[in-house]
Amino acid sequence: MRRFAATDLHGCLRTFRHLVEEELHLRPADHLYLLGDYVNKGPDSAGVLDYLMQLQAAGYQVHCLRGNHEHELLATIHGEPNANGMWKLAAERQLTLTSFGVARAAAIPGRYVAWLNALPLQLELPDFVLVHAGFNFALPPAEMREDMQSMLYSKEFTYDPARLAGKRLLHGHVPTPVAEVQATVAAKAGAIDLDTGCAFRLNPELRHLAALNLDSWKLHLVENREEPYPIAVR
Template sequence: MSFWRNLLRPAPLPVDGPPPSVGEDRRVYAVGDVHGRLDLLEDLLGRIAADDRARGPMPPHLILLGDLVDRGPASRQIVSLVMTLAAEEAGLQCLKGNHEELFLLAAKGDVTAIPTFRKAGGGATLASYGLPQRDFEAMADIEIAAWMLAHVPRDHVDFLDALPDRLIVGDYLFVHAGIRPGVAIERQSGADMRWIRRDFLEHEGAHPLMVVHGHSITDDVDERANRIGIDTGAYFSGRLTALGLEGSKRWVIQTGE
């Protein structure tokens, strides 16, 4: 059945040195930006589970690269699902994306964040929490901030607020957006890891670790010698991407094909 079909592609290796590895004792699946598409996330999780079973016993580790919310229709449902999975599965972790940052600022009553939240697809997010889109568009920024304080569950806010900005597994660094070239990993700013684009994307030199990131949309996996981008614009393309890693092996699993 096509639902269970895994889409595997060979991966180019760095020109110099041995290929990066997550270690021989684990299997990692990194998932790109979901943006409110619960249907795609559930589809992809099913494909990942089938892939994991087919590859044999190995502790699986699932990493969501952030931007769970905004744009798509089911942000609230996705946050609830990820919270449940994180509580039940020790091998699941989620990173904080720039859209989580905006959502959190607005949900804590920061009126100055509302204009950017609007532009970022916040109307769809609040619709999933019960605010009709027409009301969202008619309300003043201060009214939206007040509505969020009253209606967004505080456990959702607390969960998203506690998400980390980075995760290291073996020779891989997982972040939402990227890192500042030339800056040690331990000195990277949260803002860069959630928001950076051009300086990171155009850098061709080596990083301390192989960086796996989302945030910057490409038609397919953007695999370079120093980074791997897996944001394939799921909310409009229907293609949500996971990168599978085991030892030095890599493969890709996607929805929508």
């Protein structure tokens, strides 16, 4: 059994499939932990969700957390106030909706909505704590692990291993240059951001999907393999 973690797929189905099938050669006994943001920005949000559900249905141990983009998509679907602010560009909104074959978020089929609704915010392993963005370590311990805002949206925090029983923290959310991620992994840092900005295919410092082997500490990198799409520069 092997354990891998990756994050921020953002609709990049071809890249993710290559990671799973050609780079990791994922086996049903392996565990793949995904830290959120499967939708928006890239070309095939629905395809990514379909593939994740197919892997799970086929018996693969694929564990998925909720990211802020899933959270905001659900809010948009349910018509909650200000939810439409999730898409910065009209082209991004159109890419996402077109992938689902709908004209508005509320028409996204229920099977996707149910899957998204069931995503947890965090996951704890014997040696790692997994979350999409991070924690507010200034909060009391019980509140820290219940603060949805920080778990989905934190962009910076001061990691405190004592608050996580000495466990390392794996997260995504903030696109980070590949070289910087490689350095934090090589140092076996206490908190590691695995988001190497896969969707930003024209940014040479980013444009990769990263997966970390949680036992060997090998960092697997796959460059963006999507056909051209309009949202490409960060």
